[in-house]
Amino acid sequence: MKRLTAWLPELPILTWGKRYNKDLxxxxxxxxxxxxxxxxxxxxxxxxxxxxxxxxxxxxxxxxxxxxxxxxxxxxxxxxxxxxxxxxxxxxxxxxxxxxxxxxxxxxxxxxxxxxxxxxxxxxxxxxxxxxxxxxxxxxxxxxxxxxxxxxxxxxxxxxxxxxxxxxxxxxxxxxxxxxxxxxxxxxxxxxxxxxxxxxxxxxxxxxxxxxxxxxxxxxxxxxxxxxxxxxxxxxxxxxxxxxxxxxxxxxxxxxxxxxxxxxxxxxxxxxxxxxxxxxxxxxxxxxxxxxxxxxxxxxxxxxxxxxxxxxxxxxxxxxxxxxxxxxxxxxxxxxxxxxxxxxxxxxxxxxxxxxxxxxxxxxxxxxxxxxxxxxxxxxxxxxxxxxxxxxxxxxxxxxxxxxxxGTLGATLLFGVEAGLLIGVSMSLAFFLYRTSKPHVAVVGWVPGTEHFRNIERHRVVTSPSVLGLRVDENLYFANARFLEDCINNAIATRPELKHVVLLCSAVNSIDASALESLENIEHQLRTAGISLHLSEVKGPVMDRLKGTAFLQHLSGKVYLTHFQAIGELAPELIKSEAEQKCATSGNACVRG
Amino acid sequence: MKRLTAWLPELPILTWGKRYNKDLxxxxxxxxxxxxxxxxxxxxxxxxxxxxxxxxxxxxxxxxxxxxxxxxxxxxxxxxxxxxxxxxxxxxxxxxxxxxxxxxxxxxxxxxxxxxxxxxxxxxxxxxxxxxxxxxxxxxxxxxxxxxxxxxxxxxxxxxxxxxxxxxxxxxxxxxxxxxxxxxxxxxxxxxxxxxxxxxxxxxxxxxxxxxxxxxxxxxxxxxxxxxxxxxxxxxxxxxxxxxxxxxxxxxxxxxxxxxxxxxxxxxxxxxxxxxxxxxxxxxxxxxxxxxxxxxxxxxxxxxxxxxxxxxxxxxxxxxxxxxxxxxxxxxxxxxxxxxxxxxxxxxxxxxxxxxxxxxxxxxxxxxxxxxxxxxxxxxxxxxxxxxxxxxxxxxxxxxxxxxxxGTLGATLLFGVEAGLLIGVSMSLAFFLYRTSKPHVAVVGWVPGTEHFRNIERHRVVTSPSVLGLRVDENLYFANARFLEDCINNAIATRPELKHVVLLCSAVNSIDASALESLENIEHQLRTAGISLHLSEVKGPVMDRLKGTAFLQHLSGKVYLTHFQAIGELAPELIKSEAEQKCATSGNACVRG
Structure with missing residues (x-):
């Protein structure tokens, strides 16, 4: 009876019924x-x-x-x-x-x-x-x-x-x-x-x-x-x-x-x-x-x-x-x-x-x-x-x-309404997984003189051979978890001098358990290859979830608030040499951090 | 023959075969x-x-x-x-x-x-x-x-x-x-x-x-x-x-x-x-x-x-x-x-x-x-x-x-390997859709004295009764397209003075055709209710896609580069009164834009 009364007030008729009048x-x-x-x-x-x-x-x-x-x-x-x-x-x-x-x-x-x-x-x-x-x-x-x-x-x-x-x-x-x-x-x-x-x-x-x-x-x-x-x-x-x-x-x-x-x-x-x-x-x-x-x-x-x-x-x-x-x-x-x-x-x-x-x-x-x-x-x-x-x-x-x-139109005309609808739904799910399974991943470099990092293919930026910055423009979940592993494996296979990988997570709204497993695999694979994994600019809700996971506890690297802090610590020579250059051209006195 | 030779060089054996020697x-x-x-x-x-x-x-x-x-x-x-x-x-x-x-x-x-x-x-x-x-x-x-x-x-x-x-x-x-x-x-x-x-x-x-x-x-x-x-x-x-x-x-x-x-x-x-x-x-x-x-x-x-x-x-x-x-x-x-x-x-x-x-x-x-x-x-x-x-x-x-x-474990033990696997895959897809079908949507307000906009529930911000700023923290695609419609319908039903809705799109990595349809519906529904729809901070790749669509051509409002610009134009009194207040407290002379 309690549940019934708890549910009844939601009935729309009780709302409009009360105010019913001759005009209505x-x-x-x-x-x-x-x-x-x-x-x-x-x-x-x-x-x-x-x-x-x-x-x-x-x-x-x-x-x-x-x-x-x-x-x-x-x-x-x-x-x-x-x-x-x-x-x-x-x-x-x-x-x-x-x-x-x-x-x-x-x-x-x-x-x-x-x-x-x-x-x-x-x-x-x-x-x-x-x-x-x-x-x-x-x-x-x-x-x-x-x-x-x-x-x-x-x-x-x-x-x-x-x-x-x-x-x-x-x-x-x-x-x-x-x-x-x-x-x-x-x-x-x-x-x-x-x-x-x-x-x-x-x-x-x-x-x-x-x-x-x-x-x-x-x-x-x-x-x-x-x-x-x-x-x-x-x-x-x-x-x-x-x-x-x-x-x-x-x-x-x-x-x-x-x-x-x-x-x-x-x-x-x-x-x-x-x-x-x-x-x-x-x-x-x-x-x-x-x-x-x-x-x-x-x-x-x-x-x-x-x-x-x-x-x-x-x-x-x-x-x-x-x-x-x-x-x-x-x-x-x-x-x-x-x-x-x-x-x-x-x-x-x-x-x-x-x-x-x-x-x-x-x-x-x-x-x-x-x-x-x-x-x-x-x-x-x-x-x-x-x-x-x-x-x-x-x-x-x-x-x-x-x-x-x-696909849905053709399947419905060919196989009838039920099969057509089911085929259409399967196709759209497959396409969605396909679309998100290969997200845009950019290698980023430093825009000299700023705190910004941009895609190396689109902007004039500087990078260090020992630090790789990767920005993933998609949520990490089961459909693209393995793709990220592939990406990073490819990246390390072609960069013999690599010491650090920093994932720039500003566009990642969520990480599911599959992606977490993949991150653990990535961390493990990088560790056996002598490379540390770092994260930067992790969103609040994502960080809340990662806290307390084995992945974060055993992470070989650090989590940085900004990518600039990460590069400043992992490749100080990059920022420093640039700063020197800037000093030389501007003629001002420089303070070194 | 051409395709065969184009494909053959990819055979891994041709790579390792060449360098094969006694040590290997x-x-x-x-x-x-x-x-x-x-x-x-x-x-x-x-x-x-x-x-x-x-x-x-x-x-x-x-x-x-x-x-x-x-x-x-x-x-x-x-x-x-x-x-x-x-x-x-x-x-x-x-x-x-x-x-x-x-x-x-x-x-x-x-x-x-x-x-x-x-x-x-x-x-x-x-x-x-x-x-x-x-x-x-x-x-x-x-x-x-x-x-x-x-x-x-x-x-x-x-x-x-x-x-x-x-x-x-x-x-x-x-x-x-x-x-x-x-x-x-x-x-x-x-x-x-x-x-x-x-x-x-x-x-x-x-x-x-x-x-x-x-x-x-x-x-x-x-x-x-x-x-x-x-x-x-x-x-x-x-x-x-x-x-x-x-x-x-x-x-x-x-x-x-x-x-x-x-x-x-x-x-x-x-x-x-x-x-x-x-x-x-x-x-x-x-x-x-x-x-x-x-x-x-x-x-x-x-x-x-x-x-x-x-x-x-x-x-x-x-x-x-x-x-x-x-x-x-x-x-x-x-x-x-x-x-x-x-x-x-x-x-x-x-x-x-x-x-x-x-x-x-x-x-x-x-x-x-x-x-x-x-x-x-x-x-x-x-x-x-x-x-x-x-x-x-x-x-x-x-x-x-x-x-x-x-679910997968139980279904496999109960119904066998094939049914178990299919049930598991269906469940994980359904859960994924469920998870993304109700994304985090925040009503944002202006952080006085800055150019930033934050969730009104987490920060001390100011808002205008005639302008509603909404930030969607997810890609827009078929699983959450209707949710956004619901969201906005709810929002306008409770705000009689509303004149403008501004969608802050900084966390949207993609918009699919379903979401585009929903945006068109939203625009249409807002228009019939006498409200204009605006967008702000749309990402480059998303904007590339939207260009040339009927949605953008018939949009009742504008697309702003930053949310601050949007509010400055749509609710100037908000920024101005705040600026006046600031002037009054700081005692400095003010320049009005």
Whole structure:
């Protein structure tokens, strides 16, 4: 009980709940109405993408929103099915059951439950840093590839054909083969819907503004364009009887509240879905947090990443309990929520109420909705995910980061979402280790007349044959520990007169146990070769750690506060002769230390 | 042809071959005789550990030595079967065939070939940095756990019982159950051999020195103690007919040259052995390079890690071609080679000749050699690998490094060598990301009367409510990119008067593409909140990279050479009022800038 009360005060709802009033209520309610209208087509579409019946999409947008409102730290984040997580869901459970079968839906529920459990665990243990494994290049490559895969997966609904492929390229090939057998009416609806949706995005808003509609309202109207597409194409199908002519429609969607579901206990399935669930969780969390942070900063608010893990975890558990599938914070819906003026997470609760009403009353109206319209909605939505500008930017900035983008993109298109993501993460880690494994190490010399030491290759400096000064421009840790050993071994092999090595540590922020071992090896190797090792300009926190270690106790040399002191003591002749020279040229009397 | 000639001059043999003379020959030959004597029992023992017939150990010590002599860069490294690689071999191929069967030996040959191929590939592509994935804590934990597992696996030969276990602990349990059924004569030989071998290590050398034997010679004599143990126990078994009384002996070992073998083409087996081969390669390489570096440094020589990869790769391919199994540079034999005065890799060639003679002539003498003696040799050798002092040292130095040791040790004992190593590597990477994911970020303020800025929590400094100075003590890269966003979001959420944020970058050695994206996000978020972002004291190489990026072009603020300049321009009242105060107290006339 003590722990519960200790934890409760952190619940964001207790903060915003206290100050809730009529003004906030009005803002939240208006936003909820707009988001509800937008979410109906989106939920149906993403359920189709995930291979689930359309109502699953609506179910996944009700209780999860309430759960997020209870635990979330963002005032505007809207939780529900999103494109990438839906694709990952289809990819994960497609191996175990046929899309559309009850087993398939059961597996989706298990996946949501596992994903929720993982997020809750990470949040309660405050392990949000795990999301850091995903670098921006990896995420960019992965999201673009996912957008392409999703768009390609929907083209068959536009063409009215059957097409399948092991990966993106074989799917394209299959589509190319099938294109000749396209169903004319379906194609007409699909292409028409795509064209209309692109126009609502690009052309409608300027038009509304010229009509005198305020910019913000125009933006919101443009964003709910898919609803018009759904209404018009549904009416077309109904009035012309196109469903009997072969245009595939959504069909009967059960009316009513979301069902109460329990994830089925099946150890093999759970084990097999564990890795996919972890990947969906991390990708969803990263997406959600970046949306939340961007929007929060606009109002000088802030979100709490570890709290977001808990909230997303609760949302996914809620999805698993009500016939849904993995959910996360979506970009488009959160932006609409923000623009429509949502003030607190209560807007999410009102949206949930709206969607419950839709689920109770509106589903019969969806009977004649063509699948091609939903496919068009998805295609237009996901093409904005595909962004190749990152390629140009990373190429200019860093070739290793460029390689991470290309590698993740290619691996995802070739091997699918899970393998692609894992390959991308492995690559970025390998590249990072590679980048830091060979740090910049400069041999430094004295800049005469100053207390400064600079790279001998870039500056005019003087050095002593018996003292070697090395500056390492990187933290010392396991990835570069052996490199430093190599460096110093090379240096001593070519300098027969060497008596002292001084490591200038001004750019070393940390030294881990591996690097400490390497320093001990270096010290030992130098000692057997008759050379002493010294350190200079060691940072405070690094020195705190080194104190009391065997390395420092047995160090053959000393630790100097400044490199100038080190050289003054180890190679006094260098400074002295220079000082004499300086005296000779300046003509002043000299004091010798 | 051009590439071949471009590459050939790097072959170390072309350097030492030219200056080869009689003196070097004498040194190498003497060392070779001593190492040959030492290698006979060791080779037999490690073959037994790997689950192979004894002659496989001798075969693996002949052609690989010649291959290393051709390509290796160390003058003293002795290549052959070693304890940990033998254990890993047994673990990898034990899943596919029964120890002792022809299939088992075939799999060992495939494993050596794959391991050789991987090493060659890494060497030719200069990818030696991959070995950096293994941090010292992971290696220490892994080697200690391997030592314990190896020792435990040999106890059954000492007891003369059968015992098996899924992991270290179940093996111990099985041994405890079986101990009651020990075979008395076998136990007597085993315990006697262990006691004798420990005595040759600890007691013999001082004794020889008191007898007037030079320390170095005494050391070498002590190191070849196992030969005496083998001779005495073999004679015992032969003279007392103990083999008929149930003491297990090596039995008939075929006489002759190593056979020419070719790795069998079996795609499934190859695929299954790929990961184990990669792990054996990396562990073997790390072990070998650290031995080579330690010994080379003693004579102010150096080794070339990428060349070592090629040499070890060639050695393993050679092992695969002559009925051997995975080999690497061994610690004990290399030290003996060094101490005995080996001057060039030719010593290895002479050792190979010695072992060929042994294989041709000596094998009949091994018939009565008790397996218990070989087990004793192994146990005494591997117990020196077990070193728990790393636990104490890492506990004192860094808890995360300590956790890496314990995690690797525990995982290896529980789940075996492959899983243990992979878990250890994953843990150390996760810990590293964790460590750098939350870098030290200090809010800095001005030290009045100077140009210095210090942490406001540690020093008496002055700050302005409209300007926030932040110093980040870490490289900015994907693992901490989002942390910086959090940091700044938190900072602006609590400072309503804030107009400027200045990032003091003196401790930032690099910024990767992820961090650049985050900086862009931060800039954007600050801009929407009406705050400008500035940078100060950016290092040269970092600035070179940032030049030309969209981030710098669209930066709302400026890049200042020094933080003092930044504050002087952004919060002149701070410096001015302080200057006035100073004037007032000092009574001097003031010049205002």
């Amino acid at each position: 209520l009005t803002g939240d309610a208006i936003a909820a109405v707009i988001v509800t209208i937008m979410l109906i087509p989106q939920s149906l579409a993403y359920a189709m993408l995930a291979g689930l019946p359309p109502q699953a999409g609506i179910y996944a947008s009700i209780l999860p929103l309430v759960a997020y409102a209870l635990f979330g730290s963002s005032n505007v984040l809207a939780v529900g099915p999103v494109a990438v997580a839906s694709l990952m869901t289809a990819s994960a459970i497609g191996q175990f059951a046929a899309a559309g079968s009850p087993d398939y839906w059961q597996a989706a529920i298990v996946l949501a439950f596992l994903s929720g459990g993982i997020l809750l665990l990470l949040g309660l243990l405050r392990l949000g840093f795990f999301a850091n494994f995903l670098s921006h290049p990896v995420i960019s490559g992965f999201i673009s590839a996912s957008g392409l895969i999703i768009a390609a997966s929907q083209v068959k609904h536009i063409l009215g054909v059957k097409a399948e492929g092991e990966n993106f390229f074989s799917l394209l090939a299959s589509l190319a083969t099938q294109a000749g057998h396209s169903h004319a009416a379906t194609l007409a609806i699909g292409i028409g819907a795509i064209a209309f949706l692109f126009w609502t995005r690009k052309g409608l808003k300027p038009l509304l503004i010229t009509w005198g509609v305020p910019a913000r309202t125009a933006d919101i109207i443009a964003k709910i364009g898919p609803v018009a597409a759904i209404a018009v194409t549904s009416l077309l199908v109904w009035s012309l009887g196109l469903d009997k002519a072969g245009v595939k429609v959504v069909g009967a969607v059960p009316q009513g509240l979301p069902p109460l579901t329990v994830p089925q206990w099946n150890p093999e399935l759970w084990q097999a879905l564990l890795v996919p669930a972890a990947l969906i969780s991390v990708v969803g969390f990263v997406e959600s947090v970046s949306v939340g942070q961007t929007l929060a900063a606009k109002r000088r608010e802030r979100i709490e990443p570890d709290q977001e893990l808990v909230a997303l975890g609760a949302s996914n558990v809620a999805a698993a309990m009500t016939g849904g599938f993995p959910v996360t914070g979506g970009f488009a819906r959160s932006v609409v929520n923000f623009d429509a003026g949502a003030q607190t997470p209560a807007a999410g609760v009102f949206t949930a109420v709206g969607l419950t009403l839709a689920s109770l009353l509106l589903t019969p109206a969806l009977y004649y909705l063509p699948q091609a319209t939903l496919a068009a909605t998805i295609i237009v939505a996901v093409l904005s995910l595909v962004d190749f500008s990152i390629l140009k930017r990373t190429w200019a900035y860093s070739r290793l980061d460029f390689a991470s983008v290309i | 020959l004498t040194g190498d030959a003497i060392a070779a005789v001593i190492v040959t004597i030492m290698l006979i029992p060791q080779s037999l023992a490690y073959a037994m550990l790997a689950g192979l017939p004894p002659q496989a150990g001798i075969y693996a010590s002949i052609l690989p030595l010649v291959a290393y002599a051709l390509f290796g860069s160390s003058n003293v490294l002795a290549v052959g079967p070693v304890a940990v690689a033998s254990l890993m071999t047994a673990s990898a191929i034990g899943q596919f065939a029964a120890a002792g069967s022809p299939d088992y030996w075939q799999a060992a040959i495939v494993l050596a070939f794959l391991s050789g191929g991987i090493l060659l590939l890494l060497g030719l592509l200069r990818l030696g940095f991959f070995a950096n994935f293994l941090s010292h804590p992971v290696i220490s934990g892994f080697i200690s756990a391997s030592g314990l597992i190896i020792a435990a696996s040999q106890v059954k030969h000492i007891l003369g019982v059968k015992a098996e276990g899924e992991n270290f602990f179940s093996l111990l349990a099985s041994l405890a159950t079986q101990a009651g059924h020990s075979h008395a004569a076998t136990l007597a030989i085993g315990i006697g051999a262990i006691a004798f071998l420990f005595w040759t290590r600890k007691g013999l050398k001082p004794l020889l020195i008191t007898w007037g034997v030079p320390a170095r010679t005494a050391d070498i004599i002590a190191k070849i103690g196992p030969v005496a143990a083998i001779a005495v126990t073999s004679l015992l078994v032969w003279s007392l007919g103990l083999d008929k009384a149930g003491v297990k002996v090596v039995g008939a070992v075929p006489q002759g040259l190593p056979p020419l073998t070719v790795p069998q083409w079996n795609p499934e087996l190859w695929q299954a052995l790929l990961v184990p081969a990669a792990l054996i390669s990396v562990v073997g390489f790390v072990e070998s390079v650290s031995v080579g570096q330690t010994l080379a440094a003693k004579r102010r020589e150096r080794i070339e890690p990428d060349q070592e990869l090629v040499a070890l790769g060639a050695s393993n391919v050679a092992a695969a071609m002559t009925g051997g199994f995975p080999v690497t540079g061994g610690f004990a034999r290399s030290v003996v080679n060094f101490d005995a005065g080996a001057q060039t890799p030719a010593a290895g060639v002479f050792t190979a000749v010695g072992l060929t003679l042994a294989s041709l002539l000596l094998t009949p003498a091994l018939y009565y050699l008790p397996q218990a003696t070989l087990a004793a040799t192994i146990i005494v050798a591997v117990l020196s690998l077990v070193d728990f002092s790393i636990l104490k040292r890492t506990w004192a130095y860094s808890r995360l490094d300590f956790a890496s040791v314990i």
